[in-house]
Amino acid sequence: MSLEEVAFLVLAVVALITAVAALLVRELVHTILWIAVFFVDISAIYFLLQAPFLGVLQLGVYAGAVTVLLLFGVMLTRKRIFSREAATGVDAVPLALALVTFIFVVTSVGELPQSSQTIQSYDPTLLSQNLFGVNGPWLLLLGLLMMGAVAGSIYLVREGRE
Amino acid sequence: MLDGLYGWAFLVPLFTALSFVIVGLAGTRMRRLEWGGWVAVAFAGASMVVGVLIGIGEMVNPGTYTDVRYTWLHLAPAPGPFPNGFSLVVGTLVDPISALMLIVVTVVGFLVMLYSIGYMHQDRGLPRYYSEISLFLTAMSGLVLADNLLEFFLFWELVGVCSYFLIGFYYERPSAASAAKEAFIVTRVGDIMFLLGIFIYFYHYSTVAPGWAANGFLFTNGTAPYLGAALGGNSTTLTIAGIMILGGAAGKSAQFPLHVWLPDAMEGPTTVSALIHAATMVAAGVYLLAVTSLFLGFTSTDQLAIVGIGGFTAFFAATMAVVHPDIKRVIAYSTISQLGYMVMAVGAGFAMVGLFHLFTHAFFKALLFLAAGSVIHAVGTQDLFKMGGLRKSMRLTAVAFAVGGLALAGIPPFAGFWSKDDILSAVYSQLGSHPAYWPFFLLAFAAVFLTAYYIFRAWFLAFSGDHARDPGLAHAHEGPWTMQVPLVLLSALAIGAGLLVFLPGFQSLLLSGAGASGIPPVYGTTDLVISAASVTLGLGGIALAWLLWGNGRVYALPETSAAQPVRRLLLKRYYFKIGYDWIGAKGVYSVARAADFFDRYVIDGTVHGFERMFALLSDRLRRIQTGVVSDYAAYVVAGLIALFAILLIVAPYVVARLGGG
Amino acid sequence: MTALPLVGFLALSSALFVVGLFGILTRRNFILVLIAIEIAMNAAILNFVYFGAFSSGTGGLTGQAVAVVLIGFAATEVAVGLAIVLALNRLKGTINVAQATDLKL
Numbered sequence: 001m002s003l004e005e006v007a008f009l010v011l012a013v014v015a016l017i018t019a020v021a022a023l024l025v026r027e028l029v030h031t032i033l034w035i036a037v038f039f040v041d042i043s044a045i046y047f048l049l050q051a052p053f054l055g056v057l058q059l060g061v062y063a064g065a066v067t068v069l070l071l072f073g074v075m076l077t078r079k080r081i082f083s084r085e086a087a088t089g090v091d092a093v094p095l096a097l098a099l100v101t102f103i104f105v106v107t108s109v110g111e112l113p114q115s116s117q118t119i120q121s122y123d124p125t126l127l128s129q130n131l132f133g134v135n136g137p138w139l140l141l142l143g144l145l146m147m148g149a150v151a152g153s154i155y156l157v158r159e160g161r162e
Numbered sequence: 163m164l165d166g167l168y169g170w171a172f173l174v175p176l177f178t179a180l181s182f183v184i185v186g187l188a189g190t191r192m193r194r195l196e197w198g199g200w201v202a203v204a205f206a207g208a209s210m211v212v213g214v215l216i217g218i219g220e221m222v223n224p225g226t227y228t229d230v231r232y233t234w235l236h237l238a239p240a241p242g243p244f245p246n247g248f249s250l251v252v253g254t255l256v257d258p259i260s261a262l263m264l265i266v267v268t269v270v271g272f273l274v275m276l277y278s279i280g281y282m283h284q285d286r287g288l289p290r291y292y293s294e295i296s297l298f299l300t301a302m303s304g305l306v307l308a309d310n311l312l313e314f315f316l317f318w319e320l321v322g323v324c325s326y327f328l329i330g331f332y333y334e335r336p337s338a339a340s341a342a343k344e345a346f347i348v349t350r351v352g353d354i355m356f357l358l359g360i361f362i363y364f365y366h367y368s369t370v371a372p373g374w375a376a377n378g379f380l381f382t383n384g385t386a387p388y389l390g391a392a393l394g395g396n397s398t399t400l401t402i403a404g405i406m407i408l409g410g411a412a413g414k415s416a417q418f419p420l421h422v423w424l425p426d427a428m429e430g431p432t433t434v435s436a437l438i439h440a441a442t443m444v445a446a447g448v449y450l451l452a453v454t455s456l457f458l459g460f461t462s463t464d465q466l467a468i469v470g471i472g473g474f475t476a477f478f479a480a481t482m483a484v485v486h487p488d489i490k491r492v493i494a495y496s497t498i499s500q501l502g503y504m505v506m507a508v509g510a511g512f513a514m515v516g517l518f519h520l521f522t523h524a525f526f527k528a529l530l531f532l533a534a535g536s537v538i539h540a541v542g543t544q545d546l547f548k549m550g551g552l553r554k555s556m557r558l559t560a561v562a563f564a565v566g567g568l569a570l571a572g573i574p575p576f577a578g579f580w581s582k583d584d585i586l587s588a589v590y591s592q593l594g595s596h597p598a599y600w601p602f603f604l605l606a607f608a609a610v611f612l613t614a615y616y617i618f619r620a621w622f623l624a625f626s627g628d629h630a631r632d633p634g635l636a637h638a639h640e641g642p643w644t645m646q647v648p649l650v651l652l653s654a655l656a657i658g659a660g661l662l663v664f665l666p667g668f669q670s671l672l673l674s675g676a677g678a679s680g681i682p683p684v685y686g687t688t689d690l691v692i693s694a695a696s697v698t699l700g701l702g703g704i705a706l707a708w709l710l711w712g713n714g715r716v717y718a719l720p721e722t723s724a725a726q727p728v729r730r731l732l733l734k735r736y737y738f739k740i741g742y743d744w745i746g747a748k749g750v751y752s753v754a755r756a757a758d759f760f761d762r763y764v765i766d767g768t769v770h771g772f773e774r775m776f777a778l779l780s781d782r783l784r785r786i787q788t789g790v791v792s793d794y795a796a797y798v799v800a801g802l803i804a805l806f807a808i809l810l811i812v813a814p815y816v817v818a819r820l821g822g823g
Numbered sequence: 824m825t826a827l828p829l830v831g832f833l834a835l836s837s838a839l840f841v842v843g844l845f846g847i848l849t850r851r852n853f854i855l856v857l858i859a860i861e862i863a864m865n866a867a868i869l870n871f872v873y874f875g876a877f878s879s880g881t882g883g884l885t886g887q888a889v890a891v892v893l894i895g896f897a898a899t900e901v902a903v904g905l906a907i908v909l910a911l912n913r914l915k916g917t918i919n920v921a922q923a924t925d926l927k928l
Contacts, residue, residue, distance in 0.1 A: 002826065012831065023862075028855075031855065038862070051876065061898050062894070062897075066861065066898055066901050070854065073854050073905040073909070093796060094796055097799045098799075098842075100803050101802065102840075104803065104810065107810065117826060120876065122883055122887070130887075135885070139891075146899050149900075791923070792847070792851075792856075799844060
């Protein structure tokens, strides 16, 4: 196996472990820590896929802003410090549903090439040209969406709501 | 000249219909002066005038058929069962037999109405009485004048309804209410058969004479009658139709085995008995048979059945009259018996002769009932064994009853002799070609003796002797003039009606009706031997009655006599009523209970089952809504999986199957 | 040039998506549900990226561009979700999803 493949394997395993752990631990703050590691791991995968801009973006947005946001959320809704609020336990039906979904998605594997393939790398300039050129409208839409989200969030959390 | 009046025949039912409406609606306001009664009498009188004029006109110039009709339903020609269109009509037909009946109905109707003023004087509910009687007269004259089978049936039913009302006039008496119900239900059995007969005729004539039904089931085509037998067709179908018609007539005319309601119908006022259960309504059955035999046709099998039922009933009813203590019921059985004679005559093919007896019978039977009513009005009881010696205090009534009795017994020159002898001769003339008639002829002949016996037993019990048997009986006296006049008039008719036979106009009237049946009438050449024999039997019956009951004697059958069981059998009317009650209670009621069970548990059960199923289902489904978002997400995922399944598994399979096929 | 197995990435993103799905279906704490949504979204974005990387031509660029937009979108959605959490907390005093059943009949 080449170095990239090993790296991929490690990163994949880490991603899975952190994701599952984030959902299963008792302590909510621990969840945040686990999920932060998860985001960083995804970022590394992006780097592996020759998408450095994306990797940096992931680090900045997810591992940075989203994690902090989640932490704020946890802080603001806690009744007391270090309380155990996360529910544990695994119900049968959702587990079954999830597994079945997994099977369905994965059965399409048979139609894909099994061996390793090469990956291209791109100049970030090209990426920005594409992003703001062909896919520019999407970006604009995103901006509008964000504006609406900000307004809505402020409205939702304002005082005076019962 | 009088035939200009024929087109106005509809006035006869119309007058009494007006009376029905007026007295029915405003009668309570007329109660104090009893105007309601007089209004009804006036309208009945107007009807009578028109009716009698039309009758006389037809008798003077017989043989014409005048049909005035109005089409009330018309379907244009269209493909289907009636390619040339279909119409229903209502109209009046004046022809020899309807003219004869019209005289009977209107005259007796008027006289009874007049008599009622006196007889019902103290009763309650009088406006109801007069309006119901008027309605009855409307229905009866409508029936007589009907020009098509459907209209006939309509009035037939209406007559039955009026009978129900009038029998149950004293509705607070349970026996009266149940008698009315019994009358209606038993005649209903007949009516259903009649209706079936109409259906079968419809079916039969749709192949043989398609125009008949399409033109409204008419009796004539304007100038001559339809003749089912002459037109041919399937004789089995025709026979069955005839049997059905016989069934209807047997119901209405109280022939065996549907005779049970008539004696009980005596629960109604005596005037009602006189009008509808002696002279008119029960005659409708005979009229139906006559009309059918002249216009639609009976097969020889039918004729045998009719003669059989008629002859048997004549004897059968007479036996029951022999022992009965109630004066009205004796007369009622007499009616059944005499109707049997008429039915027998029509069955033998001599419809006009039968109707002639109907004509005379109406008068003397009404006379008998009204005379009995006079007695009842005076002494307050109907039990013959309590009466006695009334001839001293009620001369007119005694004479009237005697006249009626002599007419009934068939003693010349009273009316009953002419008509009853004509019947006997007519049937006798057919014995050669129809030997099966013999037993019934003999039964009818024997009934002559019994008839004379029972009616004079009644007379002697009531009128002879010196004093009443029951000392507590009220002092008797004649009724008011409104009751006496009808008695006098009817007595005259009971004597004179038979003598009409000698009128040439009347002769040809009888002939013209009879000629249609294709059998030469025997009328006019009565067999003297038969006449002599029947008169002898009649006198013998009267003599026996005098022996046993005359001069105040009471003949009591010894307790140990062998005839006692027979007497009990006769008194219990051969246990017919008990038998029918048993059939109804056990048979019909069981069926009704089974049907109720089925309806309640099976049909309702199914509906309730659906109810409960839906309630259960909705209850279960409601629990899906937990309000918990995770559950809803789970449902979404489940749906997603289903989608995957369809797309990845089912669709390629289906495509492969469709593509390959 | 790096050579990587496509199927491996597919398996990875599918597995991550299923983990996120499991979290959505099971967890009672609303914030955990949000985290689970994030995991699933990341898996989806990852899909875009590697499919784009393994395709020839400008596919890679398209994939990355889409991924950029999606990352922004996902972050927005977290923010709004947290606002909802806060509102819910103020309303019910709890962030237990099972107790927010006002829409039940």
